[in-house]
Amino acid sequence: MPLLPLAITMGDPAGIGPEIVAKTLLLPQYAERCMVVGDPGAMLRALTLLGAADRLHVVQDVAAAPLRADRICVLPSSSLAPLPPPGRVDPACGRAAYQAICLAIDLARQGQVAGMVTAPIHKEALAAAGVPYPGHTEILAERGGASRVAMMLANDVIATVLVTIHCSLRLAIERADFDAQLSAIRLAHQGGLALGVAAPRVAVAGLNPHAGEGGLFGDEEARIIRPAIEAARRDGIDASGPWPGDTVFMQARQGRFDVVVAQYHDQGLIPVKYLGLEQGVNITLGLPFVRTSPDHGTAFDIAGQGIADPASLRTAIDRAFQLAGHAQDLPKAAFPIDNA
The missing domain is CATH 3.40.718.10 (Isopropylmalate Dehydrogenase)
Incomplete structure (x- = not known):
């Protein structure tokens, strides 16, 4: 055929x-x-x-x-x-x-x-x-x-999936609820499989600086993101976090993670685009x-x-x-x- x-x-x-x-x-x-x-x-x-x-x-x-x-x-x-x-x-x-x-x-x-x-x-x-x-x-x-859909940006070094996409930062914070988190983690796992990774390691970035720093800089990590990660893990997905957004992509580039779930558009796209638009x-x-x-x-x-x-x-x-x-x-x- x-x-x-x-x-x-x-x-x-x-x-x-x-x-x-x-x-x-x-x-x-x-x-x-x-x-x-x-x-x-x-x-x-x-x-x-x-x-x-x-x-x-x-x-x-x-x-x-x-x-x-x-x-x-x-x-x-x-x-x-x-x-x-x-x-x-x-x-x-x-x-x-x-x-x-x-x-x-x-x-x-x-x-x-x-x-x-x-x-x-x-x-x-x-x-x-x-x-x-x-x-x-x-x-x-x-x-x-x-x-439910998610945007994955990928090159030969990093793959990232977004929880929220085309909206203001204010709206992104509102839309990054438990359901959106869990959906993005599940899709990141499936995206890793689609790219040929047998058992994708999914890292979830935090929303706030230092992933909330134990609640000092925000409670979304403890209140929303971590419960979604735990739910994904019960589904058999190798998800971890929430990790600080300013270091998680470096760790992925070093081979610790296969896919990073980012909370909003620029958090996820800047690291990928910085490595080169052509790839x-x-x-x-x-x-x-x-x-x-x-x-x-x-x-x-x-x-x-x-x-x-x-x-x-x-x-x-x-x-x-x-x-x-x-x-x-x-x-x-x-x-x-x-x-x-």
Whole structure:
């Protein structure tokens, strides 16, 4: 049986998404196994910029898509006319990016693709288009049919799962309750399995400085986080903590832990991104299909100039194929993840 393709969403048409997708799929090993879900006009503009306009091939059906080394197949999810200029927030681009994500999710849920890899979107453009979601993760959770999802950022050194994602720090503190803690720990365990770790060691970071310092700097560790860790351990998960947030990632880098559960967005993402954007991959846990994305944004400041680096997107695609179980020398992923 032929391998199912990966669906690669184009991202915001005004950002670097179409360019890095085009640069990646100009390589035969990706063109033969991936198809773009997006706006043909946006992809044609990117390919023209790269002197490869003749590689565009618009298809109307995944099953009939003639994936070949010398073609970049695009399944239309929108038709922008006129095509907005690069480097600007535009409601039309936000809407087109959202439509590409929705179509790719539907294809993944229907089993027509092996998974999806998403190029960067712009949250302001989504909002300007009236899309009621702050980012990819929230769209994926609702349309993907998942009751609980978590964002895992991983590179070759550190993997981290977030308890809370796209919200203010004030809201993150409110939302990091017992249920959110336990869900994140369970998903971190499953994420470690998906990455090939037989018995993942999950470290849970504290919310407060020094993990509360015995209650001197806050009681969330004793009142909420530690009971969730104990509940996870009763489930057979090797979870420990809460550990001080300023040292737990160093210990993970030294090999003591396999996955770190971070309490809020920046606590978990700064350590991963500091090690290099080109190797960091965002993995959404809790979905009934594989989804990854590069660890950077739309880069409006360089959009349309032909200088965007596709390295992180290529890493995200490689990781998606690993998780989907298509890489011959890597363990099969533990997807779909049971987050009940």
